[in-house]
Amino acid sequence: MTFHDPIRQSKYLRQTLSQDKKPVGFFISAGCPLAVAMPEGKWPLIPDVAGLTKYVKDEIDKETTVIKNATRSLADAYTKLIEEVVKTGKINPNIEDILSFLRGMMQISKGATDIRGFSETELKNLEKIVCQKIAEKLNVELPNNKTPYHKLAKWVNNIDRDTPIEIFTTNYDLLLEEAFESLKVPYFDGFVGTRFPFFDLRAVEDNLIPIHWTRLWKIHGSINWYLKDNKDVYRSTSLEECDSYIIHPSHLKYDQSRKMPYLALIDRLNKFLRQNSAVLILSGYSFSDDHLNDTILNALRANPTAMVIALLYGDLTTITEEKEGEETTVKTIINYEKALNLAENRSNLSIWTLDEAVIGGLRAKWKPTKLDFEAEENLANAIKPKDIPVLNEEGKETGEKLREYQFCIGDFSVLGDFLQELIGKEQFKIEKDGV
Structure with a gap:
């Protein structure tokens, strides 16, 4: 029977991260905020997509505002919007499905009096309140x-490199x-300026900023990005702007101005992976975005x-x-079916x-x-044995x-510990070598 050696892969990851x-x-x-430990009763810091979907629905259900020339409240309009999304085949639509569908309707609503029972004004107000509720929930600080x-x-x-992270x-x-x-830690996110930092497309494409600046590319936008005068x-620091939020739940971008950062950053991801011997480590990603895939x-x-390397x-x-009556059926559920299919057909994934x-x-x-591996080989104690009871035919x-054996590095908190220990190992190596 074939196995993968977690010690070997741990060493490979360590060596990869150590090459400057x-x-x-x-x-x-999306899964990474769930790895942040919180005080009792405060977890999660930020909910997963299902939790965020429920939060937005619950918050909008409290809204009693009726838009001018409309006959229903925003809460009733949002309920109707979800019903329309379900009609497209989404059985249990999440907030990303809902916002994508809403943006799609906004794209074709201009000049029309009615789109699936929604006016252009109603759609605009729905989009504004959905993004506002998302931003409110995500505007949190690390504990x-x-x-x-x-x-x-x-x-x-702490790691000196010839190429930027x-x-x-x-x-x-x-x-x-x-x-x-x-x-x-200095970083560059594509924006420059002080009063109204603007997205500098040339700086992103040319990548001519200092090497010691980390590049931070927010592909789907941010709660502090806004669209001014359409x-x-x-980018703002106040989080109290009245302009439209730049929040992209999927590749569907309904406005040319909003498209620009998204397309530039997707292209940046493409260019990064086309570099010789580039390594991209994924954490918290479930491969649910087909366009990114x-x-x-x-x-x-x-x-x-x-x-x-996708750490899941x-x-x-x-x-x-x-159990059905006296019969018991054992089922095997694949939790990452899309990721599995992609990886089995792509040797460098x-x-x-x-x-x-x-x-x-x-x-x-x-x-x-080798089953008697040393702690030195098991960075962050990421590899753990697990004893499974053996069952008979009955x-x-x-x-x-x-x-x-379990390899726990798919947990973002364990990856953090791995990186923390890696700093100490690298510094010890430098001191030992006298560099």
């Missing part, structure tokens, strides 16, 4: 300076900015020397039992989950080649145990 000339990037996505975000920022700040994120929140600024994108896969096809939270498969990995197109369980435990 190799283009290295991180892709931080302390020991979060995975701070550990990522510390690693960036590039961080891509689909998140709208300001957690990365907070961590970097609290540690005085033509100019700018296409961008990544096309770049990997064009550049066989590039590598993408939890198991690749979940086994459940369903690897996925690492808690129980399994797909590396070089080969899917297998984790198991160290499904009862035999008393024997089968040892399996």
Whole structure:
């Protein structure tokens, strides 16, 4: 039976992050805020997509405002909007589906009196309140300076490199900015200026900013990006602007001005992966965005020397039992089916989950080649043994145990610990070598 060695892969990741000339990037996505430890009753710092969907619905349900020339409240209009999304085949639409559909209707509503029962004014007000509620929920601060975000920022700040670190994120929140600024780590996000920092397309495309500045590319926009007078994108520090939010839930961009940052940053991701021997580490990404998947896969096809490592939270498969009368049916559920299909057909896309990995197109369980590995080889204690009870044909435990291994680095908090320990290892190596 074939296995993947987690010790070997841990060393590979360590060596990759230690090479100062190799283009290295991180892709931080929706699952990462869930890894931030919070005081009891305060978790999560930011909810997942399902939680954010419920929050927006609950908040809008409280709205009693009736738009001018409309016959219903915003709450009733939002309920009707969700019903229209369901008609398109989305059984249980999330906030990204809803906002994408809303933006699509806004695109064709100009000059029309009625689109699926909505006026142009009603659609504009719905879009404004949805983005406002998203921004309110995401406008949070990290609980302390020991979060995975701070550990990522510390690693960036403590490793001298000949090539800059590039961080891509689909998140709208300001957690990365907070961590970097609290540690005085310089970064560039595409905006320049003081009063109304504007998006500098040339600076993004030419990439001629200082090497020690980390590149922070917010592909889907941010809660502090706005559209002024429907033509100019700018970044604010007040979070109290009256202009439209630049929040992109998907590749559907309904306004040319809003398109500009998105297209430039998608192109930046493509250019990064087309560099020789580039490595992109994904964390918190579930491969649910087909447009981003296409961008990544096309770049990997064009550049066989590039590598993408997707660190996925939890198991690749979940086994459940369903009872019907006296019969019990065992079902195996694949938690990351899209990621699995992509990785099995693309040798330079690897996925690492808690129980399994797909590396070089080969899917297998984790198991160290040598079982007496030292702590030095297990950075951040990311590799953990797990004893599984052995069952007989009747499904009862035999008393024997089968040892399996878990690689926990798909948890963003463990990745943070890994980077934290890596700083110490690198500094020790420098002192030892007398450099």
